[in-house]
Amino acid sequence: xLVYLIRRLLYVVPIALAVSVVCFSLVHIAPGDPLVSILPxxxxxxxxxxxxxxxxxxQPIPVQFGIWLGKAIQGDFGTSIATSRPVSQEIYKAVGNxxxxxxxxxxxxxxxxCFFGFVAGYFRDTWIDRVAxxxxxxxxxxxxxxxxxxxxxxxxxxxxxxxxxxxGPGSSxxxxxxxxxxxxxxxxxxxxxVIPMGIVTRTVRALVGDILSQEFVDALRAKGLTDWGVFxxxxxxxxxxxxxxxxxxxxYLLGGSILIETVFSWPGTGSLxxxxxxxxxxxxxxxxxxxLAMFFVVLNLLVDVAQTAIDPRIRR
Amino acid sequence: MTATHRxxxxxxxxxxxxxxxxxxxAVNGVxxxxxxxxxLGILGxxxxxxxxxxxxxxxxxxxxxxxISGQIRVGNEDVLALEPEALADFRGxxxxxxxxxxxxxxxxxxxxxxxxxxxxxxxxxxxxxAARQRALEMLERVRIPSPARRLDAYPHEMSGGMRQRAMIxxxxxxxxxxxxADEPTTALDATVQIQxxxxxxxxxxxxxxxxxxVTHDIGVAVEVSDRIAVMYAGxxxxxxxxxxxxxxPSHPYTRGLLASTVHGAMRxxxxxxxxxxxxxxxxxxxxxxxxPRCKEVLPECSQSLPQxxxxxxxxxxxxxxxxxxxx
Ligand SMILES: Nc1ncnc2c1ncn2[C@@H]1O[C@H](COP(=O)(O)OP(=O)(O)OP(=O)(O)O)[C@@H](O)[C@H]1O
Ligand code: SF4
Ligand SMILES: [Mg+2]
Numbered sequence: 001x002l003v004y005l006i007r008r009l010l011y012v013v014p015i016a017l018a019v020s021v022v023c024f025s026l027v028h029i030a031p032g033d034p035l036v037s038i039l040p041x042x043x044x045x046x047x048x049x050x051x052x053x054x055x056x057x058x059q060p061i062p063v064q065f066g067i068w069l070g071k072a073i074q075g076d077f078g079t080s081i082a083t084s085r086p087v088s089q090e091i092y093k094a095v096g097n098x099x100x101x102x103x104x105x106x107x108x109x110x111x112x113x114c115f116f117g118f119v120a121g122y123f124r125d126t127w128i129d130r131v132a133x134x135x136x137x138x139x140x141x142x143x144x145x146x147x148x149x150x151x152x153x154x155x156x157x158x159x160x161x162x163x164x165x166x167x168g169p170g171s172s173x174x175x176x177x178x179x180x181x182x183x184x185x186x187x188x189x190x191x192x193x194v195i196p197m198g199i200v201t202r203t204v205r206a207l208v209g210d211i212l213s214q215e216f217v218d219a220l221r222a223k224g225l226t227d228w229g230v231f232x233x234x235x236x237x238x239x240x241x242x243x244x245x246x247x248x249x250x251x252y253l254l255g256g257s258i259l260i261e262t263v264f265s266w267p268g269t270g271s272l273x274x275x276x277x278x279x280x281x282x283x284x285x286x287x288x289x290x291x292l293a294m295f296f297v298v299l300n301l302l303v304d305v306a307q308t309a310i311d312p313r314i315r316r
Numbered sequence: 317m318t319a320t321h322r323x324x325x326x327x328x329x330x331x332x333x334x335x336x337x338x339x340x341x342a343v344n345g346v347x348x349x350x351x352x353x354x355x356l357g358i359l360g361x362x363x364x365x366x367x368x369x370x371x372x373x374x375x376x377x378x379x380x381x382x383x384i385s386g387q388i389r390v391g392n393e394d395v396l397a398l399e400p401e402a403l404a405d406f407r408g409x410x411x412x413x414x415x416x417x418x419x420x421x422x423x424x425x426x427x428x429x430x431x432x433x434x435x436x437x438x439x440x441x442x443x444x445x446a447a448r449q450r451a452l453e454m455l456e457r458v459r460i461p462s463p464a465r466r467l468d469a470y471p472h473e474m475s476g477g478m479r480q481r482a483m484i485x486x487x488x489x490x491x492x493x494x495x496x497a498d499e500p501t502t503a504l505d506a507t508v509q510i511q512x513x514x515x516x517x518x519x520x521x522x523x524x525x526x527x528x529x530v531t532h533d534i535g536v537a538v539e540v541s542d543r544i545a546v547m548y549a550g551x552x553x554x555x556x557x558x559x560x561x562x563x564x565p566s567h568p569y570t571r572g573l574l575a576s577t578v579h580g581a582m583r584x585x586x587x588x589x590x591x592x593x594x595x596x597x598x599x600x601x602x603x604x605x606x607x608p609r610c611k612e613v614l615p616e617c618s619q620s621l622p623q624x625x626x627x628x629x630x631x632x633x634x635x636x637x638x639x640x641x642x643x
Contacts (some may be wrong), residue, residue, distance in 0.1 A: 218376050219421040223435040223486065224408030226400070236425050311425055312470040 001308070008304060012297060019293045020072070024065050027286050055081070055283075068286065077287030082279040087287040090272060095291060097167060098261070098268030102253040104189035109196030110246045116197070117204025117242075118234075124209055132201060139198025148191040148263040155187060162187055165265040188264040192257065196249040203245045207238040240311040247303030251296040323349035324526050325373075325494055330386035332368050332377065332550075333600075341597045342368040344550040345621070346386075350494070355520060355527045357541030357558075359534065359573070363594055365550040366530040370496045373528075374407050390494060409439045411494040412487040417503045418479035422471040428455070428482045429467030432489050439490045454485035458515060477508035481515070488519060495520065495527040501536065513540055534573065538562060543630075546570050549595055549605035556631030566625075566633035569606050604635065612637055 039048060052058045055078075056067060071078065077087035113136075120132035156164035167184050211217065211234050220230050254269070261270030269288055276284040308314055325348075332343035343365045350356050358366050371377050372384055375395060388395040390411055398406060415421035423431060432451035436442065440450075448467070455463035458481040471479055480500065487495060500516065501509040517540055520527050531537050537544055538558055545555040546569065554567040565571045572590040592609035595601075603618035604610070610617070617636055625638040 215415060215417065215420040216423045218371075219413070219415055219483075220423065221376060221404075222374055222407055222413040224404050224406075224438050224490075225434070226404045229434075229438070233423050233426070237423070312427075313424060313472055 004308060005305065008301060012301060015297055016294065019297060020069055020290055021065070023286055023290045023293060024068060027282055027289070028061060055079075072287070072290060077290075078283035080281055080284045082275070082281045082284070087283050090284060091269070091287050091291050094267060094269045094272040094288070097266060098254060098257060098270065101185065101188055101192065101261070101266060101268055102250060102257065104185055105192035105253055106196055106246060106250045108189060108193035109249065110200055110242075112193070113197045113200025113246075114204055114242065116201040118208055120201065120205040121208025121212065129205075132205065136198040136201035136205075139194040139201070141198075142194060144191060144195070145259045145263050147194060148188070148260055151187050151191055152263075165263075167265075167267050188260055188266050191264075192253060192260050196246065196253065199249060200242065200246060204238060204242055207241055208234060211237045236310070240307045240314075243306050243310070244303050247299055247306075251299045254295050254299075255292045324352045324354075324391060325350035325528075326387070326389045327369075327373070328387040330369065330372060330388065331384070332365070332372055333383045334377075335381050335383065338598050341600045342550055343372065344601055346547075346550070346552055347624075348545055348552060348555065350526050350528065352493070352526055353521075353524045354543065355517075355529060355541045357537035357544045358528060358530045358547055358552075359532075359537045359544055360547030361594055362532070363597075364547040366547055367498050368550075369547070370413070370498050370528060370530055373494075373496060374411060374413055375403060376413075405439070408435050408487075408492070409490050410492060411496060412490070412492040413496040413498065414480070414483050414487045414500050416499040418476065418483040419471060419503075421483060422479060422486075424471055427468050427470055428474070428486075432482075432486045435486060436489050450489060451485070454489050455482070457488075457519070458482070458485045460485070476504050477512065480504060480508075480512055484512075484516065484519070488523065488525075491523060493525060495525050496530075497527060498530045499532065500529070502532065509536075516540070546573070549601060550597060551601070551605065551634065553606065553635070554631075554633045556628070560628060560631045564628065564631075566627045566631070566638050567635045568610050568612050568637070570633075572609075 039051065049058075056064055059067070068078070075088055077091065079085070080087050080090055083090065116132040116135060120129045123129050152164045155162045163184050164187070165184075167181070217230060217233070220233055225233075257266075257268060258270035258274055260266070261268045262274055265271070269292060272284065273288050275281070276288060327346060327348050330343055330346040331341075334340040334342060346365075346369055348356065358369065360366050368377065373388060373390070373395065375384075375398070377384070384396060386396075390406070393402075393406055393410065395403075395406065422428070426434075429448060429451045432454055433444065433447035436447040436450045437444065440447070442450075452463055452467060455466055460466050460478060460481050466474070466478075466482070471482070474482065480503075484500075495516075497516065501512050504512060513536065516527075519525075527540075529537065529540050541558055543555065543557055544561045545552045546561070546567065547553070548569050554561065554565065554570045561570060562574065565574055569590070576590060590609060595605050595608065601621065603620060604613075604622050607613050607617045614636060622634045622636050622638075624632045624634050625640050627633050627638050628641050
């Protein structure tokens with residue numbers, strides 16, 4: 001297990017390197033000059049040159065990459081062109097918010113998905129199963145932003161129970177785990193949870209159906225286990241796959257929350273990316289994408305390790 | 317036998333029907349009894365209802381799709397009437413089962429030791445440590461090498477023979493009164509088969525258990541059983557002591573089976589040498605199901621179900637041609 005862990009950790013290095021190359025080059029391939037958006041149109045050539053130098057844009061691209069990467073490893077992603085604040089600060093705040101939203105959504109999605117999935121798997125081909133399957137199909141096919149707006153209309157406008165947008169009183173760094181703040185989390189988290197909910201339902205339903213049809217379930221009953229005892233075995237057999245699926249979903253949610261964060265004005269990485277793209281804020285864009293990609297890499301690592309710890313058959 | 321004699325297991329007029337797009341009449345009136353310490357071998361072609369009969373004894377058949385009627389008594393339990401709680405207490409404690417393919421019958425994500433201890437904890441209400449200790453004893457008992465280490469092994473880390481030994485250890489861990497074995501050696505290599513059979517026979521005698529062995533293999537049935545029941549299309553067509561069945565088979569189907577077995581090469585012979593195929597089970601039988609393949613068929617064979625005829629003491633045959641023993 002330890003050897004496996006170390007080897008798996010070593011794999012991360014080349015993956016991370018490749019990811020950073022891709023991040024860096026994608027941003028540089030994109031058309032447009034980042035300085036145009038902050039300099040006045042009539043800026044002197046001299047000033048433009050000076051700005052270029054101070055941001056390092058005058059160097060050849062590979063050198064820029066080397067410098068950027070070297071600093072990035074130390075947690076320094078440069079200075080935001082739009083706000084002139086360190087990129088790392090901006091990302092830090094935004095990542096915290098996105099992580100919170102994504103985790104809340106994943107938790108809701110996973111819990112509901114497991115519930116529907118187990119019920120559907122156990123009551124295959126009954127009306128309960130059909131209801132669960134319908135819910136899961138709706139979950140994956142309803143457009144996010146549309147659902148978000150409907151929820152806002154219903155729960156924030158018609159029934160003024162919850163705030164429509166934002167992340168609560170104070171600036172985006174003033175989050176606290178009290179109702180004043182948490183009520184802002186509910187609508188975006190619920191909106192975001194429907195896709196993982198649908199996917200987990202489908203996966204778990206299929207898994208449970210498959211497990212229950214295996215002979216060892218008969219054998220478990222034959223040795224006298226009650227339904228509850230058998231259920232525990234089913235859970236442990238389903239866990240590795242279910243965890244993988246939810247781990248990947250968390251990854252998608254971290255990277256794919258632009259729409260929802262925009263609809264709800266949630267101050268996370270999605271909003272940050274949105275702003276960075278429109279303002280051609282290269283350092284901010286690169287830094288944010290890199291951090292999100294690294295999340296994905298680390299998450300994959302965690303999922304693999306958890307899976308290996310649970311399922312003895314994939315232990316090498 | 318005294319008048320108060322009561323067999324350990326009694327099955328009367330057992331019928332099992334699966335519902336679905338098509339009905340399957342898998343078991344159509346099975347009767348048998350089994351004494352303490354006795355071994356019954358159930359012999360029959362594929363699809364004759366052997367596994368279904370065995371599963372019915374533990375009520376392992378899918379409840380919603382299965383219609384079971386008749387009577388099953390094991391010890392003092394009326395098995396078909398047990399409530400879920402009592403049924404779970406009965407399974408694994410009074411009667412337990414070993415399966416054909418141990419790889420499929422063991423949970424892949426738990427260790428062998430855990431799976432055995434789980435059964436012990438469940439039935440003996442003892443602690444984790446005591447249960448684990450019992451698991452270790454059982455692994456020793458089925459002669460698994462380095463048992464202490466094997467406690468923490470997963471099923472996929474063992475060989476087929478080892479897995480079946482572990483399955484046996486699991487089934488016997490709570491000292492059941494009846495062991496149900498559904499083709500316990502079919503999935504194993506020939507040499508391992510013999511070892512496992514000898515082990516089972518030995519443990520069965522040591523523990524004084526009754527056992528039902530289901531098999532395709534006449535050699536195996538003869539070797540391990542005290543009595544043999546021959547099944548065809550969901551009915552027991554002939555039953556008697558091993559010697560009676562082998563030397564004086566009465567039912568044409570049994571005779572066909574034995575004739576297809578060359579002398580001295582009985583072991584490993586599959587029961588497939590009678591021309592023709594078993595009937596479809598979509599309808600309940602109204603006459604002798606073997607009639608289409610029977611060389612001695614008479615007009616009355618298909619008119620009603622042949623009654624059981626005592627052809628010699630404790631030897632029954634269900635054929636219109638069988639002649640009762642003259643007392
Ligand atoms: N769960 C089920 N649902 C529907 N039909 C079933 C089910 N289980 C068994 N059957 C049918 O019942 C009949 C008897 O099956 P059974 O498994 O008892 O045969 P068997 O004598 O054990 O044969 P084999 O030697 O191949 O194991 C077969 O026709 C089978 O298709
Ligand atoms: S009852 Fe008739 S058909 Fe059936 S085995 Fe006897 S002789 Fe053959
Ligand atoms: Mg079978």
